[in-house]
Amino acid sequence: MANQTPLYDEHVAAGAKLVDFAGWDMPINYGSQIAEHNTVRESAGMFDVSHMRPVDIEGAEARDLLRHVLANDVAKIDEVGRAFYTCMLNTRGGVIDDLIVYHLGENWYRIVVNAATATKDMAWITSQAEEFDASVTSRDDLAIIAVQGPKARELTKDILDDDLAAEAMELKPFRAAAAGKWSVGRTGYTGEDGFEIVLPDDSAVEIWRALQDVGVAPIGLGARDTLRLEAGLNLYGQDMDEDTSPLESGLGWTVAFEPADREFIGRNSLEHIREHGEAKKMVGLLLEGRGVMRHGAAVRAAGDEATEAEDAAGEVTSGSFAPTLGRSIALARVPADWSDTVEVLLRGKWVSARIVKYPFVRNGKIRVDI
Amino acid sequence: MSDIPNELSYTKSHEWVANDGDGTVTVGITEYAQGSLGDLVFVELPETGTKFAVGDPVAVVESVKAASDIYAPVDGEIVEVNEELADSPERVNEDPFGEGWLFKMTVDNTEQLSDLLDAEAYGDIVEAEED
Numbered sequence: 001m002a003n004q005t006p007l008y009d010e011h012v013a014a015g016a017k018l019v020d021f022a023g024w025d026m027p028i029n030y031g032s033q034i035a036e037h038n039t040v041r042e043s044a045g046m047f048d049v050s051h052m053r054p055v056d057i058e059g060a061e062a063r064d065l066l067r068h069v070l071a072n073d074v075a076k077i078d079e080v081g082r083a084f085y086t087c088m089l090n091t092r093g094g095v096i097d098d099l100i101v102y103h104l105g106e107n108w109y110r111i112v113v114n115a116a117t118a119t120k121d122m123a124w125i126t127s128q129a130e131e132f133d134a135s136v137t138s139r140d141d142l143a144i145i146a147v148q149g150p151k152a153r154e155l156t157k158d159i160l161d162d163d164l165a166a167e168a169m170e171l172k173p174f175r176a177a178a179a180g181k182w183s184v185g186r187t188g189y190t191g192e193d194g195f196e197i198v199l200p201d202d203s204a205v206e207i208w209r210a211l212q213d214v215g216v217a218p219i220g221l222g223a224r225d226t227l228r229l230e231a232g233l234n235l236y237g238q239d240m241d242e243d244t245s246p247l248e249s250g251l252g253w254t255v256a257f258e259p260a261d262r263e264f265i266g267r268n269s270l271e272h273i274r275e276h277g278e279a280k281k282m283v284g285l286l287l288e289g290r291g292v293m294r295h296g297a298a299v300r301a302a303g304d305e306a307t308e309a310e311d312a313a314g315e316v317t318s319g320s321f322a323p324t325l326g327r328s329i330a331l332a333r334v335p336a337d338w339s340d341t342v343e344v345l346l347r348g349k350w351v352s353a354r355i356v357k358y359p360f361v362r363n364g365k366i367r368v369d370i
Numbered sequence: 371m372s373d374i375p376n377e378l379s380y381t382k383s384h385e386w387v388a389n390d391g392d393g394t395v396t397v398g399i400t401e402y403a404q405g406s407l408g409d410l411v412f413v414e415l416p417e418t419g420t421k422f423a424v425g426d427p428v429a430v431v432e433s434v435k436a437a438s439d440i441y442a443p444v445d446g447e448i449v450e451v452n453e454e455l456a457d458s459p460e461r462v463n464e465d466p467f468g469e470g471w472l473f474k475m476t477v478d479n480t481e482q483l484s485d486l487l488d489a490e491a492y493g494d495i496v497e498a499e500e501d
Contacts, residue, residue, distance in 0.1 A: 017405075032463070033434050034409040222408065226434065290412050292432055321411040321434050347430075347437060 005050035006143050006204040014218055021221060022116035024051040029220035036223035037323040040190055041364050044149035045219035046211050051115035054142050054198055055122065058108045059134035066101065066109055069128050071246060071264055073256035077103045083174045083185055086254050087246045088121065089266025093273060094242040095249065097121050098234065100196075102185055104178040110198070112144065114236050128265070142181065143204035147216055148194035148227075150364060153186075156195050159210040160184065168195060189224065191231025191362050229329060230322050232284060232358030238295055239282070239317040239331055247273055248333060250282030250358075281336045284358030285316070286368055287328035291346045293319030293353065299332050302341040302352065309345050316344060324361045325370055331358070372401040372496065375467055379443075379483065380492035386467060387443045387486055390474065394449055395483075398471040399431060399440065399462060402496045407433040410459040415451040415473055422446065422475070424482055429472055431462065443486060446476040 002025045011018065016027035027048065029036060039045045057066060066074045072086030083102040087095045097117040102110045113121045118138070126136050147156045157165050167177035168184040173193075176185035183198045199207060212218065225235070232250075234240055240249035247255070247270060255270060256262070287293055299314030300307040307313075319330035330353070334342065343350040356368045374380070379387040384403035388396040404410070414430040422428050422442035429440040451473045455461060462470035477483060487495070 029408065032409055034411075034460075222434065290414070292411065292434075292437065294436075321432075323434075 003051070005048055006201045007048040007050065007208055010205060010208055011048065011218070016218070016220060019221075021051060022114075024115060026051060027218070027220040028222045030218050033220065033222040033226070034323045036217065036219040037226050039217045040149045040192055040219055040223065040227055041324055041361070042150070044147060044151040044155050044194070044216045045223070046208070046216045047146040047148070047219050047221070047224055048143075048208070049146050049196075050143040050201075050204065052144055053113050053115065053118040054139040054144070055111050055113060055125070056108065056137045056139055057111065057125070057129075057134055058137070059132070060107060061132040062107050062109055062134040065125075065129055065132040065134040067262055068132075068264055069125060070101065071255045071266060071270075072101075073259075073262060073264075074101060074103070074109065076256070077101065079103070080105055081171075081175050081177060083176050083187060087240075087251060088124070089246070089264070089270075090242055091265060091269065092242075093245040093247075093266040093269030095236070095240045095244060095246060096124055096242060098236050098240070098251070100185070100187055102176040102183060104176060104183055110139075110183060112196075112198070116237060141201055142198050143201050144196060144198050145204065145207060145211070146188055146194065146196045147211060148188045148190040148192045148219075150193060152192070152194035152216070155214045155216050156197070156211070158214060159207060160197075189231075189233055190227040191233070191359055192227075192364065226320050226323055229318050229320050229331070230324055230359070230361035232331070232360060234331070235318055244333070245270060245273055247278050248280040248282065250331070278336055280333050282317070283332055283334055283338070284356045284360060284368070285319075285330040285332050285342065285344065285353040286325075286356045286360070286370065287330075287344065288352040288354060291351055292321045292328045293330040293344050293346065295319060297330075298345040299334055299342050299353075300345075300350070301338060302343055304343070312345070314338065314342060322360060325366060325368075327370060329360050372405060373467070374400065374402075374489045374493050374496070376489045378467070379486035379488065381441065381443050381486060382495060383441050385440060385443055387483075389483065394474050394476050395444065395446075396471050396474050397440070397443055398466055400492075400496075401466050403438075404463050404466045404470070407431065407438060408435045409433055410462050413455040413459045413462065413472070415455065416448050418448050418450060420448050422448070431459075431472075440472060442475065444475070444482040445478040447478075448473055448475050450474040
């Protein structure tokens with residue numbers, strides 16, 4: 001039987017269409033995915049992301065452990081309350097997972113990892129932790145609710161305890177506050193402002209209902225995917241995995257090569273790739289015509305009519321219809337020297353698409369020429 | 371259980387067929403089909419005057435999630451398509467048996483109409499898929 005979050009009954013009662021997501025029964029939508037997408041861009045919506053797993057890293061050498069295991073350098077978040085996004089790499093420089101690290105207290109970090117990779121991540125970090133004075137604790141007792149959208153923070157304020165609410169409202173982007181079992185981060189996966197609230201399982205229903213009462217709409221994982229794609233945010237397992245490096249996944253900015261003496265796992269492989277120049281790069285694509293680019297679609301250079309699908313050097317890693325743009329957009333991995341336009345194979349036809357800088361949408365505003 | 375009007379006929383591939391009584395049928399996709407596809411974003415319809423044989427792909431409906439072919443329920447010629455859907459594909463989601471109709475076609479061989487499923491037989495198919 002699939003896992004269920006503490007909010008499962010709420011989803012059922014709200015008429016959610018439930019799907020299996022990495023072994024969890026999760027709401028894909030509560031009616032219209034596009035309406036939910038627009039709600040987050042224009043107002044505020046909430047996501048049950050309790051299938052994702054918080055993991056606490058604590059102890060005198062917690063910082064040293066994370067400096068070794070993560071490609072970004074937690075020395076950047078030495079100040080308590082700071083957070084950042086990073087990849088966790090294998091020795092080949094491939095991505096084991098991507099995650100956000102919150103520095104919640106002295107010798108206390110909390111990472112939130114993907115549902116599909118949680119077991120693997122725990123095993124990896126625990127094995128790496130053997131040489132450090134640090135504990136690694138999977139927090140299966142915690143739920144996560146993300147509240148996102150231009151009105152998200154204002155609406156969330158009133159449903160948090162006064163002290164935590166006051167702290168939360170002062171948070172700058174990528175900062176977090178903690179109180180007891182609760183933590184609130186000004187982070188998200190939609191390209192909008194908002195909070196991600198980690199809270200005890202047994203408080204989840206009460207907070208979910210309270211948010212609903214102040215006008216925050218429940219949003220399914222379908223809209224979460226189109227929101228993150230418009231925001232140009234990678235999805236693990238689709239845009240990168242253990243066989244692709246962050247450098248060819250548009251995530252080079254998350255790798256801290258400085259200081260040069262920090263020996264993080266994967267460093268040697270990434271330096272080798274960097275020296276020889278990356279063969280591939282991640283680009284944003286905007287489809288010129290109708291149709292929808294989808295994960296796995298072949299991409300070839302514009303006008304390269306000799307190339308068939310199986311020989312195409314590029315591939316769509318994430319593609320969808322983008323509700324905010326009314327067009328199809330994608331992230332695609334293509335040869336590093338490609339620019340301007342390409343062709344994407346859609347249902348047997350090569351269709352022209354333009355390479356664009358992403359994010360496509362940020363804080364409700366379209367950032368590409370359409 | 372989704373709505374399956376008794377007065378319509380159905381195909382295994384989730385089209386509904388309304389006998390217009392003038393030698394043509396109106397074709398759309400069922401409530402169940404639109405629900406499975408999710409929000410439609412594009413509908414590609416044929417040119418009027420085009421002839422199709424039963425089972426031929428006639429149209430494409432594309433949702434946020436997936437693209438799906440729509441098949442001719444009978445042999446015939448397209449006499450009208452729902453032009454409104456070019457700008458408002460969401461009508462198929464909102465009113466699949468009404469304003470979300472896709473196209474009308476002639477019925478060259480009326481015997482093919484009796485090969486279509488009635489509401490009860492179609493309901494069994496939906497039930498099986500939902501399990």
